Amino acid sequence: MNRLLLILLLLNASLHASQPNVLFIIVDDLTTTLSCYGNTHVHTPAMDALAARGVRFDHAYTQFALCNPSRCSFLTGCYPEKTGVMDLTTSLRKALPNVVTLPQHFKDHGYVTGRVGKVFHVADPKTKLDVELGPALHKDSEILVEAKAENDPDDKPRAKAKGEGYNRTFAASARPAADFTDYQIADDAIATLDAFKAKPFFLAVGFIRPHTPYVAPKAFFDSIDKTQLTLPQFYRADGEVLTHLPKSSLRPNNNVFRYVDPTQDEARDALQAYLAATSFVDSQIGRVLARLDELKLTDNTVVVLTGDHGYQLGEHGLWAKQTLFEGANHVPLLIAAPGVKPGSRAGLAEQVDIYPTLCDLAGLPKPKHLQGRSLKPMLDDPAAKSRQTAISTMVAPHTKLTGHSVRTDAFRYIVWEQNGGELLYDLRNDPDELHNLAAQPAQAERMNRMRERLAAHLKAVSAP
Template sequence: MMKKYALLALAALSLTPFAASVAADGDDKAKPKYNVLFIAVDDLNNDLGTYGNTFVKSPNIDRLAERGVRFDKAYTQFPLCSPSRSSLLTGQRPDVTKIYELQTHFRKNLPDIVTLPQLFKNNDYYSARVGKIYHYGVPGQIGTDGLDDPDSWNYRVNPKGRDKTEEPLIKNLTPDRGLGSALAWRATEGTDEEQTDGMIAGEAIKIMTEKKNEPFFLAVGFFRPHTPYVAPQKYFDMYPVDQVPLPKEIPNDLDDVPEAALFTKPPHWGLDEAKRREALRAYYATITFMDAQVGKLIDAVDKLKLADKTIIVLWSDHGYNVGQHGQWMKQSLFENSARVPLIISVPGGTKGKASGRTVELVDIYPTLAELCGLDPKQNLQGKSLTPLLKNPAAPWNKPAYTQVRRGQIFGRSVRTERFRYTEWDGGKAGMELYDHQKDPGEFTNLAKDKNFVITVNELAVLLKKGYPETEQETGR
């Protein structure tokens, strides 16, 4: 018996900080005061090495995944910048924030809400922002505060690089569309450090260096790969345009898709294959450029000896279509637009594992609050991911909800580990059901298939649970 107790005591001494905090069973004194490095990437989809894309070069995000848990089924609540970021940073879903567009500030609707960075600021963390965390119009508002929230920060920086000053030199493949929503690109001269994202990385490292001896919440928001796709020439050289693979498409793909589901009209905005490869090459080049800046942040954490007390979170505000179903960019409820990369690395925690559970961006706020022992003192609509950070395959029955607005109607979608089910205008403008086990490309809409009547009914109930105001809005 004595030997058993001795072994248990030895095991307790060898626990990592993360494991020790779990073993303490809620004893805040046992929890180390973690820093948080909160990395936001604008318009990044899952075309990354760690997510299985063998063409795109993302070595630094890949190595971050080896330091933590990669979530393979993580979803945005609204595939558009401001609604998504407002939801994540307040811990509330879009139907609570009432942010469905790019102009309204969330404080107009939720004046007293405590945001995620504000929670840390209120608990004696140094809260700083570099670049885009809340919404900015890109490229128009680069170098400004955009729709920032001053209450969230002790300090904020808005770099502006040559990508902004050389805007007139950008090539627009879709000239009828403004640069912020166009397929537009430029391969520039000069160095990474002259670009806005390179400057963002440099400013963030300065803050980490200055504040390395006190707890910090450092939010670093990269603008790329948001269009216009601008990066130094060397990143374009990594992707010969004739080798860029276009997504699979099938004849008559859109025959069973509701009209409301389509954002890009006509498909591909009429661009031929050569121009689509040109645009996709530029998107991938900017991913690799942004990835290099992420690498600088990871290196700085290690060089400053902060790795054993810094949680690193990397997320994107939404996914990005690059030609699937003829669609480009965001604002759709197809998988490529709704799904996001999400990686969380906790000191001493699980490393190099993937979780296949359905999770949401709104879950990040409660997760960081729990990991750092902070009480939000308000209701949060997400669920802490700490069980999945300890065991990525832990039991989990929470679906993921994503919505978008088309004029005056909403599309609302629920994602389980197997299915995606979507209703447009409460079903009046169409429904979609995709079986991701057999059809990961979402080519066959099963919503009217008699063999899936029970599935549709079950998912319709699940959808309504996620959107309690839906019934009132649709008059059902």
Template sequence: MKRQLNRFSVGISLLLPLLLVSASGAADRLNVLMIAVDDLRPELACYGAEHIHSPNIDRLASEGVRFDRAYCQVAVCGASRASLLSGCRPETTGCWNFRTPLRSKMPDVLTLPQHFKQSGYETAFLGKIYHSASDDASSWTLNVNRWAPAQAGKGKSYVLAENAKPTERKPKGDRRPSDKAGPSNENGGDVPDEMYNDGHNADRAVRVIEQFADHEKPFFFAVGFLKPHLPFNAPAKYWDLYDRSSIEIPARTSVVDGVPYASSNWGELKNYPDIPRDVDYLDDEKTRELIHGYRAAVSYTDAQVGKLLAALDRTGQRDNTIVILWGDHGWYVGDFGEWCKHTNYEIATRVPLIVSAPGVAPDRSSESMAEFVDIFPTLCQMTGLDVPEHCQGKSLTPILADPSAVVKPAAFSQYLKNKPGAGQMRGTSIRTDRFRYTEWRSVKTGELDAIELIDFDTDPGATVNVASDPKYASFLPGLAKWCAESHSGT
């Protein structure tokens, strides 16, 4: 095997680039395997959720640093990924939803994969990295379809014949273009993993990793898994890991008191034919079914992550590869009666983030604040690349060296919501060690519409808005100042 090194013997500080120099004097940089998981909230065994079966992601966490306070910039997949891959906040990218490609707003921005490509890396992706596979097409040097072509009859969305057929959901007058053909979840029975999309892509990604083993150039390989995104479809063996009757129903009535923009509106869930549209809450039976499906989908994706890690081990590349795993935003699974994401609150914005790499001491966690815009400069510094001037995050390498280190006092998330009769409102949320402070302002006028303040010291469930409580008045000016600074991209 080529370009190998001992994983925990790198004698160079992570405060400097993790860069080795070969005997010939040529830069011999670390590989990067970036694993993106759609709709994965930090409900994993390694994050303390012992009811979740996630042994492979847990293993990855045990080999590196788990970030316990990591946040996305926008709780919707397209915009979140645009910020991560550009290193810019949404007010800079102009991407606020899943429909807007990054390149349509920032055609000339140097993206994360493009920077690695221009620095001599082989760059490739498989699965969902950007929301659209065609976005940022010039940033990839390899077409994995040539290395690992898709196979007919595999990689399906639904495997049961009755679910793969179009379903007439509503009378013609009540149909929507966004209506889904199949149900919100599927227990696929005794089928192999590769019958579904993510399992098929995991097998293809393994073949790509195997071929990278014989290349002299370092690689940047981004692999994106769809599950646990809706519909919650997985083979039976992953459903069998959980007892549905033991699933607890989240409290539906503990909604955030006095917060005008708290509802997620259930996102796409109500577009599925088995989900009623005209209800405020799902009944217990359907709630348990969906939670069961979400957990099965998490365990299914965890197994696919395990295949990639095993391939790195088997080919001898694990010892010179940075592995970074992130979920693109949080997700409601019945919390407060809500589903999906589409808010500016803790459950929607908090994400799993795990980094394992040569020179990074294993089995550590950090409560330091981290954001998705920090990933770009972090990977640059870890591989010896210059950090582009446009990046608006900060490198997390000090935290990788010392999990108690602090690189920023707060994390910022934003979201747009429509207010009937008033137009579009932009919510800017600051998460500090103690508070989540949010301002909602008119996009058109900039006028302040609402303030929310959650005190996690006294209200860990985030159910009460204390912004109007006089005892918190002294905290508001400083939080408001930070909020204003976030608009400048700092």
């Protein structure tokens, strides 16, 4: 081998060695009900450990609290107004036929790439990765039917028109962990890590729970004392007044209680089940992170973990996504990266920021189409300035009206089109969003400022 060729090979090896790997973990319907975010009832040791060695963003927000629009947004780095995706079936290619998605960008820059489990909601034909393994979504639904029959033999399917039957989309199962969808996803992720270990890689892993059905091995239910769970104000004796809320805000509950509103006991059972499903998926995330460690890849791997959006767990009587309230739009965001000191950040972040952040952490150029802003300055410096607003969009599933939310460090402003209503909450004094201040004269200046901010944002990000 001549000297020049040897130098080139060594230089190439050196460049590859300096490139960090990326493990991007997306958890379906995961809100901030984690121990590391202060929930004392749930057991999430794997995510807690990731938060302890990385940076926890305390105020990160989705751009659309529904799977397909949210994923299209953070996988392209564009707001929903640009992607044109605001439902579960539209392809991002309709509005953005040539956009380069996040995993494709890494492949185009020499990374070996893969996606395991649920990453895109609607498959993208132009993202061609080295490994593409989808989840067997039917498995947990079949386990739900079996578990409900075991737990309550008298609860058999009955006519939906009577408001009966499978109202409760949750149950503890006698099945072992290995029978569940997320166990298979973890297996596939581990196998992919083994295959990728010698090269710089980008691997996106999408876990399914705690998306409905909330099913998990019984031990995860038993670990949560449901008698200690506190229900939201809506379920308390003094209740919650909903008369001020626009119709578009109070979407029908079809995610958990499909046919009949829950009693207090059923609501507490559902909360226990959601936390149990969260604990179970944490155990599978732990298996993947443990394998990363066993392969001695942890120190040179950027790990990002987030939910695709948040979730309403009884707030305002809602058990669903697709709202503009804090619960459905607030998401966990954990980032552990080489050279980044552990800590937490109170500043606002958006999921649309993930793409440019990963570009910066990997030393890749940022595509011109990106609309988010890199979080690397905040990762490097806890005192770095964050964005002033986090903005989310929603199309109400029942009224079909479009609404927007503007979240600042202290307030949330919500507006629905066609004079569908405005809301303003002071989150410092009213974190449960119970008291609408929109009509108060003292808030007139703030309301105008919120309207102006939203208008400027929509003008800047909307597709031409």
